[in-house]
Amino acid sequence: MLEIFEKWYRRYLFEEEAILLLVLLFIGVVLLMTIGDILAPLLAAIVLAYLMQGVSTQLQNHGVPKWLGVSLSYLLFIGVFFGVTLGLLPLAWRQLMGLASELPAMLDRGRQLLNILPQQYPEIFTVEQINELVGMAQAEAAKLGQFIVTRSLASITSVFTVMVYMILIPILVFFFLRDRELILGWLGGFLPDNRPLLRRIWIEMNLQFANYARGKVIEIIIVGAVSYFAFTWMGLNYAALLGLLVGLSVIIPYIGAVIVTLPVALVGFFQWGFTGEFYTLCVVYLIIQGLDGNVLVPLLFSEAVNLHPVAIILAILFFGGIWGMWGVFFAIPLATLIKAIIYAWPSRDDNLPVQSPLPEMESVKE
Template sequence: MMEVLEKWYRRYLFEEESILLLVLLLISVALLMTIGDILAPLLASLVLAYLMQGVANLLQRSGLPPRLSVALTYLIFVGAFFTITLLLLPLAWRQLVSLAGELPRMFDQGRQLLVILPERYPELISANQVNQFVTAAQGELAGVGQRIVTWSLAGIPGLFIIMVYMILIPLLVFFFLKDRETLTQWFVSMLPAERPLLNRIWREMDQQVSNYARGKVVEVMIVGVVSYLAFTWLNLNYTALLALLVGLSVIIPYVGATLVTLPVVAVGFFQFGLTSEFYYVVGVYLAIQALDGNVLVPLLFSEAVNLHPVAIIVAILFFGGVWGLWGVFFAIPLATLIKAIINAWPEPSDTPEATQQETL
C-alpha cells in the first residue's frame, strides 16, 4: 500500500506548485462546506465584479479612460441590481403568494379530473389508488401552507439579511472594480514567483468561464424578457414569476428546463383547461426552449465551456449537495475549474528530470 501511495505521490505531486495547488483546493472545499453561506456575499460580489469587468474593458477599448469606464460600469450594475431587487423580485414574490392562495382551487380541479380516471381506465387505476393519492396530496398542500406561514413569521430576519446583501454586494463590487489591480497584485504576491501550472489554469479558466458567465447573463435576460412578453401576450397568470423561473432555468442546464416546465404547464392548464389557449401556451413555451437550445446557445457559447452533459449533471448534484443553492449556481464554473486543473496538471514527462532520463 505504501508503495502505491509513493508512486502516486511521485507521479502527481513531484512539484512544489502541485502541492500548493492541492492545499489550496482542500482549503477551498473545506471553506465551502463549513462557512460557504457566510462567504456567499463575498463570492457573489467577486463573480459580479468579474462579469462587469468585461463591460469596463469593452468601454476602455471604445476609447474611454479607465476611471470613467469603471464608473459607468458600476452605474450600470447598480441600476440593474436595484431594478431587480426592488421591482422584479417583489413582483415575483407577490405573484408567488397569490399562486399559493390559488393552490386549493387548483387541487379541487385536479381531484375532479382524477375521480373520472377509474371509470374510464379501470384496468390502469382504481378508486382506492386515487383516494390514497388525494389524501397524500392534501397533506402536502397543508404542508405548503404551513411553510408559507413559517416564512411569513420569519420575514423579519429574512428581510434583515436581504438588506445586508443589498448594501454589502454593491459595496464589494465597487471595491473589486476600483482596486482590481491592487487586489490582484496582493494575491499574486503570496504565490510562488515561478507558477507555470497556475498560469495555465488561469488562462484556460479566464477564457472559458468569462465567455460562459457573460453569455449566461445575456441568455438569462433574453429568455426571461421573451418569456415575459410571450406570457403577457397570451394573458397567462403570474407572468413575472413564470418568466423569472424560465430565465433562471437556463443557469442549470438540462435540469432547469425540466423543472420549470411543470409550473408553466400547470398554471396554463388550471387557467385555460384543455382549450386552444392552453395549447398555445405550451407551444410558445416549447418554441422558446427550442430557440434557446438551437439558436441562442450556439451563438453565445461558440467558445464556451466544453463539458460532457454527464459531467454537468454530476457537478450540479455534487456542488448542490455541498453548498446548497449557491453550489447549483456555481456548479458549471467549479466543474470548469476542475477540468482546467486536470488538463494543466503536470505529468512526470513534463519535468526536466524526466526529459533528461528519456534523452539518456
C-alpha cells in the same frame, strides 16, 4: 500499500507547485462547505464584479478612459441590482403567495378530473390510487403553504438580511472594480514567483469563466424577459413568477427546462383547461425553449464546453450540494476547471528524468 502510495506521490506530487495547487483546492472546498453561507455576500460581490469587469473592459477597448468605464459599468450594475431586488423579486413573491392561496381550489379541480379516470380506465386506475395521489398532493401543498407563512412571519429577519446584502454587495462590487489590479497583486504575493502551472490554469479558466458567466447572465435575462412578455400577452396568471422561473431554469442544463415545464403547464391548465389558449401556451413555451437551445446558446457560448452530459449532471449535484445556488450556477465552469487541472497536472514516469511539465509556458513573463 506504502510502496504504491510512494510511487503515486513521486509521479504526481514531485513539484512544489503541484502540492500548493492541491492545498489551495482543498482549502477552497472546505471554506465552501463550512462557511459558504457566511461568505455569500463576498462571493456574490466577486461574481458580480467579475461580470461588470467585462463591461468596463469593452468600454475601455472603445477608447473610454478607465475611470469612466468603471463608473459607467458600476452605474449599470446599480440600476440592474436595485431594479431586480426592489421591483422583480417582490412582485414574484406576491404572485407566489397568491398561487399558494389558490392551491386548494386547484387540487379540488384536479380531483374532479382524476375521478373520471377509474370510470374510463378501470383496469389501470382505481379510486384508491386516485385518493392516495390527491392526498399526497394536498400534503405537499400544505407544506408549501406552511413554508410561505413561516417565511412571512419571519419577514423582519429576512428584511434585515436583504438590507445588509443591499448595502454590502454594491460597496464590495465598487471596490473590486476600482482596485482589481491591486487586490490581484496582493493575492499573488502569497504565491511562488515561478508558477507556470497556476498561470496556465488561470489563463484558461479566466476565459472559461468569463464566457460562461457573462453568457449565462445574458441568457437568463433574455429567456426570462421573453417568457414574461409572452405570458403577459397571453393573459397567463402569475406571469412574473413563471417568467422568473423560466429564466432561472437555464442555470441547470437539461434538468431546469424539464422541471419548470410542470408549473407553467399546470397554471395554464387550471386557468384555461384543454382549450385553444392552453395549446397556444404549450406551443409558445416550446418555441421559447427551442430558440434558447438552438439559437441563443450557440450565439452566446461561442466556445462550447467539451464535457459529457453525465459529467455536467454530476458537477451540478456535487457543487450544488456544497455551495447551493452559486454551486449550481458555476457547476459547468468548475467542472471545466477540474478537467483543466487534470490535463495540466505535472507528472513524470519513474524511469524518465524529471522535466518541465509545461515547457511552452517558459516564455511567459511574470
